Amino acid sequence: MNLSPSSSSHSKFTMKLLVDTENDKVLFVEASKTVFDFLLNILYLPLATVAQLVDENGMLTGVCNMYRSLQNLPDEFFNSCYQGLHPLLPPSS
Numbered sequence: 001m002n003l004s005p006s007s008s009s010h011s012k013f014t015m016k017l018l019v020d021t022e023n024d025k026v027l028f029v030e031a032s033k034t035v036f037d038f039l040l041n042i043l044y045l046p047l048a049t050v051a052q053l054v055d056e057n058g059m060l061t062g063v064c065n066m067y068r069s070l071q072n073l074p075d076e077f078f079n080s081c082y083q084g085l086h087p088l089l090p091p092s093s
Helices: 033-044 047-053 061-072 080-088
Strands: 015-020 025-031
Touching (some): 025 033, 033 061
């Protein structure tokens, strides 16, 4: 991965959201692979551990919600290229 400013590759972050404005909730998200990879990489940071410890009223609520959603997502929703996802999740008992 080339992170230099002179890199010629540009990635688009595209998302479509279905929002319930009455209840202020996102009901459905369709996102490009670039967006999903970006969000997944956020969870590879030490924030993934912190997100487990912060309560619902903490300032990391968005990260906590994303982490919880990821925990509840069935494996069949992931491509085989995301098999490295499991280190993000706590071991099942």
